[in-house]
Amino acid sequence: MEKIALITDTTADLTEEIIREYNVHVLPFRIIYKDKEYKDKIEITPQEVYDNFKVEVPTSSLPSMQDMEDLFSKLEEEGYTHAIAITLSTGLSGIYNGVKLVSENHSKITSHVMDSKAISGGEGALVQKCGQLIKEGKAFDDIIKEVYEFRKRVHIYFVVGTLEYLKRGGRIGKVSGTIGELLNVKPIISIDINDGKYITSDKVRGRKQSLNRMFEIIEDMLKEKKYRIQIVHGDGLEEATKLYERVKTLENATEVVLGGAISPVSGVHSGPGLVGVILIEE
Template sequence: MSKIALITDTTGDLNEEIIRKYNINVLPFRIIYKDREYRDKIEITPEQVYENLDKEVPTSSMPALEDMENLFEALEKEGYTHAIAIVLSSGLSGVYNGIKIASENHPNISTHIFDSKSISWGEGVVVEECGKLIEQGKSFEEIVEALPSIRKRVHLFFVVGTLEYLKRGGRIGKVSGTIGELLNIKPIVSVDINDGKYYTHEKVRGRKQSLNKIMELVKAILDEKKCRFYAMHGYALEDSQKAFNEISKHPNVTEAIFGGCISPVSGVHSGPGLVGLVLFEEE
């Protein structure tokens, strides 16, 4: 009889309740300062990262290969025959390839690694849906086949306070940087479903207009479809709470979840001022 393990990473921003409910194995990214290193969400909080950005901007690294090896060894001992890993977009990180290498060292577990082509709750909601399918007793093959259609139902948008951190971390993708900063352009950013990189969905001038526009975009989708709604932030609690409160009232919101602060590793690359909104289309 097959036994399926579910694996993800800390950038999915899943809360402890969901992690426990679906027995999700979460691999931590690493936050690296000049003289110290932390495991994302375990040894450092998002707030600690943001509060120290004026002193030092850390770098980040994917989960340690040792952590991946230890996880697969533990899963083998626990009798797992299959594993599904749903990870941060391969256009933003090498974690997809890292888990692939680790899984190949453990042929006794049939592993499928799925590229979420997203981040934060855009990734997390795919993991949650996968957890539901495992709980329902779906086969490994059925779940693997369902994942691409689940991913297509995700809509993610975010704005940042400044493009400086995306540029510095090399995560800016197809988002225009320096000129945009000079003109006070605050782009609405999304993730390209094809290459998994950031791109400018809309160009808006000024913070207030960008926040209004991101809510307009989300409401336009909700006017057409019933969706679960998630809001998260990167050191922008007030702005994200305001957006959450307004959009939650939309009649086509089936459930509204305030995701709180994004993972520390995401905060390193986005900087303070991020407001992120995610919709997941109901079937």
């Protein structure tokens, strides 16, 4: 009989209800200030990070190797035979490699580490799907196949207040920056499904136009297929709410959720003013 553990990290932006429902083991990233270190989402909130930007922009780090070791040891003690870990995109972080390395030290558990090629609600959607399949009693290998298929149906778009934070944190990917910023050109950013890095999906001039363009992208996608939609933000609740109000009126949107603030560690790299949308193809 397979006993399957489900592991992810704090950038998946799961609600407490989902964590409890699917018994998800969440590894916290670390947020590092000059004088103190915090566990993402556990010891610091997104708003505290944004509010402190004027004083200091922190750096971030992977969940500690000790946290990973402790988790796998605990799973062994609890009699788990298998584990599926779904991590933040390898194009944005080294957590995939860290979890894979630690899992190989625990041969009693058959582990599979999956690169979500996503962040926030995109990564979270994969975790939720995996949790549902585990709950249904599906076999380990079948679950992995199904979640990889599901990954093809997850699409992410977002805009940021400024590219400064993505550049500073080395997360700029293939998004073109400096000259466009001088001209107030705002990219609509997506994630390359091949390497999991940020790419420019489209670009327009001005903040208002970028949000309008993101709405048009959603509208065009919904003309073709049905989607479940989640709107998220990073210190951009008012604009995210306005987008949510527009999107929820569209046909073919089977569910539209205002998902709340992204994790503090994601906020460190995106800066204030992020508005994002996750579309899950039905």
